[in-house]
Amino acid sequence: MFGDYSLGDLGSIFVMQGFAGLILFSVYVLMALGLAIIFGQMGVINMAHGEFMILGAYVTWMTSNLFQTYMPSLFGGYFFLAMILAFLASGALGMLVEWVLIRHLYKRPLDTLLATWGLSLMLQQAYRSVFGAREVGVELPQWMLGSLHVTDSIEVPINGVFVMCLTVLITISVAYVMYKSRWGRQVRAVVQNRIMAGAVGINTEKVDRYTYGLGCGIAGVAGSAFTMIGSTGPTSGQLYIVDTFLVVVFGGAASLLGTIASAFSISQTQSTLEFFMSGSMAKVLTLLAVVGILMLRPQGLFALKVRK
Amino acid sequence: MSDEANKGLLSPLRRKLLMGMAAVPAITMLPRASFAQAPATSAVNTTGLAVTDTEVTVGILHSATGTMAISETGSIEAEKLAIEQINAMGGVLGRKIKFIQEDGASDWPTFAEKAKKLLVNDKVAAIMGCWTSASRKAVLPVVEQYNGMLYYPTFYEGLEQSKNVIYTGQEATQQILAGLNWIAKEKGAKTFFFIGSDYIWPRTSNKIARKHVENVLKGKVVGEEYYALGSTQFNSVINKIKLTKPDVIFTDVVGGSNVAFYKQLKAAGIDLAKQPLLTISVTEDEIDGIGGENIAGAYACMKYFQSLDNPNNKAFVPAFKKAWGEKTVIGDVTQAAYLGPWLWKLTVEKAGSFDVDKIAAASPGVEFKGAPEGYVRIHENHHLWSKTRVGRAKLDGQFELIYETADLVEPDPFPKGYQ
Numbered sequence: 001m002f003g004d005y006s007l008g009d010l011g012s013i014f015v016m017q018g019f020a021g022l023i024l025f026s027v028y029v030l031m032a033l034g035l036a037i038i039f040g041q042m043g044v045i046n047m048a049h050g051e052f053m054i055l056g057a058y059v060t061w062m063t064s065n066l067f068q069t070y071m072p073s074l075f076g077g078y079f080f081l082a083m084i085l086a087f088l089a090s091g092a093l094g095m096l097v098e099w100v101l102i103r104h105l106y107k108r109p110l111d112t113l114l115a116t117w118g119l120s121l122m123l124q125q126a127y128r129s130v131f132g133a134r135e136v137g138v139e140l141p142q143w144m145l146g147s148l149h150v151t152d153s154i155e156v157p158i159n160g161v162f163v164m165c166l167t168v169l170i171t172i173s174v175a176y177v178m179y180k181s182r183w184g185r186q187v188r189a190v191v192q193n194r195i196m197a198g199a200v201g202i203n204t205e206k207v208d209r210y211t212y213g214l215g216c217g218i219a220g221v222a223g224s225a226f227t228m229i230g231s232t233g234p235t236s237g238q239l240y241i242v243d244t245f246l247v248v249v250f251g252g253a254a255s256l257l258g259t260i261a262s263a264f265s266i267s268q269t270q271s272t273l274e275f276f277m278s279g280s281m282a283k284v285l286t287l288l289a290v291v292g293i294l295m296l297r298p299q300g301l302f303a304l305k306v307r308k
Numbered sequence: 309m310s311d312e313a314n315k316g317l318l319s320p321l322r323r324k325l326l327m328g329m330a331a332v333p334a335i336t337m338l339p340r341a342s343f344a345q346a347p348a349t350s351a352v353n354t355t356g357l358a359v360t361d362t363e364v365t366v367g368i369l370h371s372a373t374g375t376m377a378i379s380e381t382g383s384i385e386a387e388k389l390a391i392e393q394i395n396a397m398g399g400v401l402g403r404k405i406k407f408i409q410e411d412g413a414s415d416w417p418t419f420a421e422k423a424k425k426l427l428v429n430d431k432v433a434a435i436m437g438c439w440t441s442a443s444r445k446a447v448l449p450v451v452e453q454y455n456g457m458l459y460y461p462t463f464y465e466g467l468e469q470s471k472n473v474i475y476t477g478q479e480a481t482q483q484i485l486a487g488l489n490w491i492a493k494e495k496g497a498k499t500f501f502f503i504g505s506d507y508i509w510p511r512t513s514n515k516i517a518r519k520h521v522e523n524v525l526k527g528k529v530v531g532e533e534y535y536a537l538g539s540t541q542f543n544s545v546i547n548k549i550k551l552t553k554p555d556v557i558f559t560d561v562v563g564g565s566n567v568a569f570y571k572q573l574k575a576a577g578i579d580l581a582k583q584p585l586l587t588i589s590v591t592e593d594e595i596d597g598i599g600g601e602n603i604a605g606a607y608a609c610m611k612y613f614q615s616l617d618n619p620n621n622k623a624f625v626p627a628f629k630k631a632w633g634e635k636t637v638i639g640d641v642t643q644a645a646y647l648g649p650w651l652w653k654l655t656v657e658k659a660g661s662f663d664v665d666k667i668a669a670a671s672p673g674v675e676f677k678g679a680p681e682g683y684v685r686i687h688e689n690h691h692l693w694s695k696t697r698v699g700r701a702k703l704d705g706q707f708e709l710i711y712e713t714a715d716l717v718e719p720d721p722f723p724k725g726y727q
Contacts, residue, residue, distance in 0.1 A: 013551050020543030027541065125373060133377035135567065135597025145601070147577035153550075157575035160543070229575070230540040231567030231597050235375040239538045239564050274544035279535035280506045282544075 012153035021271035023160035026167040028263035031240050032247040034219035036259040041191050045113040050237025051123035056086030056220030057232040061138045076141040083224045090220025095213035127234040135233035159228040187211050250290050252300030261301050346402020353662045358431040364403040367426035369437030374414025380439045383461050383645035385632045387436045390649035400653045416446040423447040427454040433662045436648040457664050459648030462641050465512035466721040471668045475691045477644040479721045480513045483588050486696035487609030488520050490711045495584050498527045501554035506534035510560035516726045530554050540568040546576045557585040570602045580605035591639025600705040612643040612681040613699045613707040624680040643680050650676050691719030
């Protein structure tokens with residue numbers, strides 16, 4: 001297939017394909033981070049993850065409308081405020097959900113699957129009733145559109161670079177919070193041994209609530225960022241849920257590093273395969289590879305060593 | 309449910325307005341006497357349908373919930389508006405249309421079940437409904453078994469024909485061929501890159517398009533790619549497009565993927581003003597989600613655009629917005645759904661009966677001069693004769709009409725040489 005193209009053409013395509021892979025990687029990490037915390041750390045199978053993301057997307061849409069109507073001069077910077085609001089909105093909803101629903105189910109992890117699935121249906125219908133069944137278009141400031149012109153044939157999408165930077169930033173913050181802060185230690189203590197953590201004076205209920213809220217909040221930021229590359233509608237969250245679980249499970253549920261490694265390997269495999277064959281075939285082969293590896297290594301790529 | 313909806317819709321002022329606009333088709337198509345005195349129920353309904361001396365019941369069967377609600381909402385709105393307008397001008401054979409709305413919930417077995425309920429329990433005289441081919445395929449055996457009448461609005465892949473279905477949208481050849489001819493002539497296009505979602509409609513459409521490109525236009529298809537429904541990452545295929553440099557990108561990507569595709573195309577620096585792109589899956593409805601700035605310059609091949617400049621459409625668009633809000637947009641399928649109740653009414657009046665067999669037999673030749681798209685006529689194969697149009701997407705989310713076929717295009721659901 002390369003016979004007809006000049007060396008220069010091929011070179012720039014490989015560079016751009018590399019970027020495509022990196023962007024896909026960032027997207028995967030960003031959407032999986034929230035779930036890695038909720039599913040990985042807390043063991044809650046959060047089927048409503050996609051809907052928390054879409055809440056963030058809707059918050060972004062509302063913020064953009066607000067800026068357009070009331071402060072058009074500041075429109076260029078609305079996205080940063082929108083992401084913060086998305087984090088707060090999804091996080092707050094997450095904490096509410098934890099208090100109403102999830103905290104009663106910690107001893108029955110499989111039931112969280114059903115409960116959160118029901119929650120996802122309710123949220124979808126709520127979005128449909130509030131925002132309408134049709135998709136909404138989130139308008140972006142001019143500077144976020146288009147591409148960076150590197151050379152004549154190499155162009156890098158600005159929104160892709162933006163997602164990459166955001167992913168790095170959020171990953172570092174999460175890693176810091178989880179592994180360096182006092183609160184992170186408490187979270188990990190609760191994960192490893194809830195009873196013992198309670199016995200040494202950690203308020204496990206509070207830790208649970210904030211952890212769940214943090215996971216949902218990050219999902220909200222991811223949703224906000226994805227308005228740049230995807231659609232915003234009541235059921236758009238469903239587009240992400242399968243890939244998200246795939247990344248988290250493949251990485252090894254309780255490991256942040258595993259999530260990143262898994263997002264990297266899945267995205268690179270898929271993006272490379274997509275270039276050489278049709279998109280659907282690439283997806284099939286990627287899934288086959290993941291299933292194969294999980295059969296050999298059921299605990300995922302990286303597993304936390306804990307005494308069971 | 310239905311009564312409430314009707315009441316909410318019809319303020320006195322609105323009713324007056326509707327009467328005014330409805331009068332145009334009324335004069336041209338109806339002998340005044342036909343609704344001055346209604347024929348006896350026993351004469352017009354010999355098969356036990358839900359017809360009384362004052363009312364006739366039809367069903368509306370779309371997804372109001374679930375993933376397809378995005379697309380089907382417009383169709384529901386259009387059908388309700390048509391029914392309301394028909395009632396405002398006297399109904400059908402002197403009877404007001406009452407509708408029962410069922411929710412297919414984006415689930416194909418549910419569609420079949422609800423269709424059965426409408427036909428068996430409610431004995432509706434006709435069903436306006438279905439959207440995806442999958443839902444129609446699920447409903448088809450039911451309407452055939454219980455001898456119902458289905459008015460199906462969506463443009464679709466063809467390869468189907470039934471006594472019990474009137475297809476008010478375009479089948480594949482009506483939608484694709486004229487558009488390809490136009491772009492080949494206008495842009496001198498020789499090489500085409502196909503990209504679609506991975507299910508029956510894009511695959512069948514692309515098969516037809518490929519045959520046409522290779523055999524008729526003597527061009528070349530340099531790539532044909534399919535992505536699973538719901539895919540949101542298109543960077544790899546966009547790189548392939550950049551590598552192959554096709555004269556035309558031909559797309560039938562649907563749903564949420566659509567939004568992702570155009571946003572990423574724009575982000576990758578492909579300028580649709582310079583790179584011709586022809587889509588058969590983007591209407592004004594989809595642009596709402598995609599954003600006009602992401603798709604401006606692309607060409608769409610449809611039979612209807614909201615911006616069409618003709619007297620019917622000038623009455624239809626304000627009536628639709630009045631009923632459903634200033635911000636609503638009207639896409640190709642919404643208009644096709646609007647045709648359903650009208651075509652049914654005209655056919656019933658031609659047949660002088662609500663009986664399904666008589667309607668099926670009377671359908672060929674029925675013409676609707678009040679159609680927003682201009683003029684349509686039902687073919688012997690129960691599809692519509694209609695024009696193919698190409699529009700260019702503008703920043704504001706509307707299309708500018710660029711080209712239309714001089715004559716109506718004959719529907720050909722089983723095209724020879726294209727299978």
